[in-house]
Amino acid sequence: MTAVRKRRHQQALMVSLPPPLIPAAEFRHGNQLPASMLATSPDIGNLSDLEKLSILGHGSGGIVYKVSHRHTSSVFALKVLNTSAIPHHEEEILKRVNSPFIVQCHAVLYKDDDLCFVMEHMEMGSLHDVLLANRVLMEVVVAGVARCVLHGLQYLHGMQIVHGDIKPSNLLVNAKGDVKIADFGVSKVVGGNAMDDVSDICMGTCAYMSPERFDPERWGGGEGGDGFAGDVWSLGVVVLECLVGHYPLIGTEETPDWAALMLAICFKERPEMPDAASFEFCDFVGSSLPMRIPEQLRTHSQCRYMLAFMILCE
Numbered sequence: 001m002t003a004v005r006k007r008r009h010q011q012a013l014m015v016s017l018p019p020p021l022i023p024a025a026e027f028r029h030g031n032q033l034p035a036s037m038l039a040t041s042p043d044i045g046n047l048s049d050l051e052k053l054s055i056l057g058h059g060s061g062g063i064v065y066k067v068s069h070r071h072t073s074s075v076f077a078l079k080v081l082n083t084s085a086i087p088h089h090e091e092e093i094l095k096r097v098n099s100p101f102i103v104q105c106h107a108v109l110y111k112d113d114d115l116c117f118v119m120e121h122m123e124m125g126s127l128h129d130v131l132l133a134n135r136v137l138m139e140v141v142v143a144g145v146a147r148c149v150l151h152g153l154q155y156l157h158g159m160q161i162v163h164g165d166i167k168p169s170n171l172l173v174n175a176k177g178d179v180k181i182a183d184f185g186v187s188k189v190v191g192g193n194a195m196d197d198v199s200d201i202c203m204g205t206c207a208y209m210s211p212e213r214f215d216p217e218r219w220g221g222g223e224g225g226d227g228f229a230g231d232v233w234s235l236g237v238v239v240l241e242c243l244v245g246h247y248p249l250i251g252t253e254e255t256p257d258w259a260a261l262m263l264a265i266c267f268k269e270r271p272e273m274p275d276a277a278s279f280e281f282c283d284f285v286g287s288s289l290p291m292r293i294p295e296q297l298r299t300h301s302q303c304r305y306m307l308a309f310m311i312l313c314e
């Protein structure tokens with residue numbers, strides 16, 4: 001079995017991504033951030049300025065189109081949400097954030113019942129699409145993904161924003177291989193110094209939820225929980241998934257229903273690491289997904305965030 005796994009790993013398809021933004025050596029030694037290369041927002045005042053080219057994807061609340069700006073020929077992604085399904089804080093958060101690690105929103109437009117976000121177009125689609133095409137990613141690529149997402153989370157958390165739904169389909173990849181965080185449909189701005197009850201955060205996708213989001217009362221996510229560490233937990237699951245090529249917390253033969261996920265997330269021992277994974281990789285994932293740590297430690301969940309980030313940047 002071990003030999004098969006090793007062979008499978010060695011056969012990992014060469015990823016069609018360009019080399020990661022941050023090479024593996026920097027993953028260990030933590031050099032400076034790449035310079036921010038934010039595009040200046042063009043003047044998009046009207047939906048009629050945009051020509052629909054194709055459909056990029058469907059989400060729970062709407063459709064995302066690839067569009068072209070009629071005057072400049074610049075290409076964007078247009079996310080159209082029906083207002084009856086408006087996610088709570090998406091508009092407010094998108095207008096607030098500006099980071100090379102977050103998918104940029106150039107304009108917010110309204111038409112009848114539709115709320116439309118003109119977004120930076122991420123040419124390679126989501127990390128979910130990349131995984132479907134490549135099955136697994138090499139560790140050096142996964143390290144670049146982890147670093148980009150952690151920088152994005154550090155930025156969001158610094159602005160008191162809990163993303164709440166970090167998963168492969170919400171991490172988008174551009175033509176250069178940069179990975180950026182998208183979709184603030186269930187995000188929340190945490191108020192002032194007094195952290196809100198994390199159970200108040202709209203629920204993201206079950207499979208990537210941390211124990212305290214899954215079961216706040218049992219795992220210290222209620223009063224005193226801050227919700228930030230849950231984003232880092234989700235990243236840990238994503239990172240492991242990229243390396244093993246499937247959702248890593250339950251077996252491929254198991255049905256990922258609520259009960260199976262609850263048992264795996266809240267009660268399982270540490271997930272099995274791939275044989276070929278480096279010590280640093282195992283350490284990073286272990287810090288993001290500290291299964292079975294004492295309950296009182298979970299309430300200081302910011303520790304988990306700091307720990308994961310420090311290990312990555314040391």
Ligand SMILES: Nc1ncnc2c1ncn2[C@@H]1O[C@H](COP(=O)(O)OP(=O)(O)OP(=O)(O)O)[C@@H](O)[C@H]1O
Binds near residue numbers: 056062079120126
């Ligand atoms: N800026 C973008 N550039 C390129 N493709 C995009 C962009 N934004 C979204 N997409 C594509 O559209 C899909 C749907 O995105 P959307 O944010 O609406 O929903 P989702 O995150 O997939 O689902 P849900 O909102 O239900 O969690 C994404 O998975 C991605 O493939």
